[in-house]
Amino acid sequence: GVLVTDVIKKDGKVCGVKTSEGDELLADVVIACDGVNSLIARKAGLMDDWRADEVALGVKEILALPREKIQDRFGLEGDEGTTIEMFGSVSAGMLGYAFLYTNKESISLGVGCKVSHFQRTKIPPYRLLDQLKAHPILRPLIKDAKSLEYSGHIIPEGGYNSMPPLYADGLLICGDAAQMVNPSHREGSNLAMTAGKLAAETAIEAKKKGDFSSKTLSLYQKSLRASYVIPDLYDHKDLEAEVESRPELLRDMPDLVCRSAFEYFSVDGRPKRDVQSAILKRLFRSRAIRKLIKSEFTLGNALNFVKTAVKGAIKYKSLGKEG
Template identity: 35%
Template sequence: MFILSDKFDAIIVGAGVAGSTAGYLLAKEGLDVLIIERGNYPGSKNMTGGRLYSHSLEKIIPDFAEKAPLERKITTEKISMITEDSLVTVDYQSEDLGARGTASYSVLRSKFDPWLAEQAEEAGAQIVPGIRVDDLLVKDGHVCGISAGGEEMESEVVILADGVNSLLAQKLGMRSELRPDQVAVGVKEIIELPKKTIEDRFNLSESEGVAWLFDGSVSAGRIGGGFLYTNKSSLSLGIVCTLSDLSDSPVPLPQMMENFKIHKAIAPLIADGKTAEYSAHLVPEAGLNMVPRIVGNGVLVIGDAAGFCINIGYAVRGMDLAIGSAEAAAKAILYAKERRDYSETSLSKYKELLDQSFVMKDLKLYRKFPKFMENRRIFNDYPQLAADIMKDLFTIDGGETLPLRKKIMHEVKKAGLMNLMKDVFKGVRAL
């Protein structure tokens, strides 16, 4: 490693979507920017499930979807309640899902992140991969650089974009150690299949894709769920389970994954596929309730490091929030540079901009939902209830035929009518 400048305007720790976006925006405005990435290349350590909502990046790099290495545009949404022997699915297909500015895409981070980092480099940012930042330089209570690879480098401001388990933010006292109820463990496999096979099995055209979320037995009744995203010539298949809820689970997470793969509804979809990648990582789960202190003297925290993630059951969002926070951070630094003041007071412009953006507005809107999802009935009783109702509706045995309302109420009463009413009420309020 070598020193590229006596003092940078900004040093960014982490070259994920948050770090590279911030670097791109700052470099484009002429700032001297250094991005340091622990992995051997940007994206080598990013194991997200793989869905990008394009609205945030489209505003920064218009028409990026025409140039970026995206996989498939999501034109089919599926949400399933799954038991050990059944599947009840809501399926929505529409060309409206692919409209410009609102489209979402499946992505492989090992391809997408290098491309985004390249945009930052072309704008003028310098990227150094394969280096771990060991510590931050602090003088008189002001962050003024980093220590990495045995060298010290100074900067006016440091952006922490080093992921959900940001040890650097912990060292500064900006966040406490993560609690098990604040994060989930995600496991994911990339399963390679021929492009034509994927399109035939999921009824897709060449550029279309499916996003499929699962609730129920996939997480062995624990707080969590499964996902499946179609890529060009592979599937991203995985499970996410809250860490605190795994402690007393009789089924370990790797076994949950194996059970998911052999489920009779999933096995035909991945048949003859080859596992090309198996990974695990932490996922922020507590929404607004886990957002730490994100502004200090000479330092900002963005993306997963700031806990910016939303899981509302039918949608899981992280990358668009990371990009949105990066944009706000870049604007705050430009504001501070104009004032020649990188104190916490000046950089608090970041919080003001976040509050005005979709990032904080959405986090605040769904702030109650993580608590609602702690209800195990959602993962045990209700998937079975849905399956039992479907069984009653579609089973014709020549016996007495009950009115539809009685068939449904019969199953609802078995699950607990009052519990269902209370949970529906809480769920509506949480959303």
């Protein structure tokens, strides 16, 4: 491949790109799928540098293990695999989460948080990853694994509120370049693929009309609105800001949820109704729950949040301070 260094414009319309090898590639329409730091969108004047609160930084390490050990440790057979998502102390109170997924002969382990949170806390990303690898639940799963690769990646998390213009004369923007990531569902690749398909269909229609103006290419945005892409991004556009405005959700709630789940499923001779009563009393004594109730969160929303979080803790093996 070659590196694109600039866009070519004629009469204000994007009509191609320049490469690092000095070539000029002309096109009726350019589809920018060049990632979160989209040079094409910048050169076309459609976006500026992202703010620190609009992107996350993820670090990932790939650890080599024989296939037999992976299958034995994770209880897998054949082509089965495992994905584990972790919330709580893994992000040290920052907005983020950690993940583990198995490959055939390796394990991918990583953690990511908002760049603005890394700036505020001064915690280096590699420290979170080292702490994750040392966690008592994960340590035996990666025992004797050898590091194959270490990488970092910027992930767009501004979502709907940070999306640049998606089209211009001779230009369409897709994927990370257009902030098409839904962090609350950890989705991005599917959004990018759908956007790429719709962009191609729009380009075909423009070719039929012989018109590559923004008026014709606006069909792309209409198609995105008719699909799940923009509706999903819109529905979650304020979620991260809501969570960030309540630091107790990140700082206190994960540990509270894990303690409650641990107590509920422990066999200690007490009737479950007594266990439930004790858990509820502790929940309502907690500062985190009281703050939720005192804010615009209703009592029902607060209880539903706890209920959902407890289920999530069990489903995803959430890691709180108690592990």
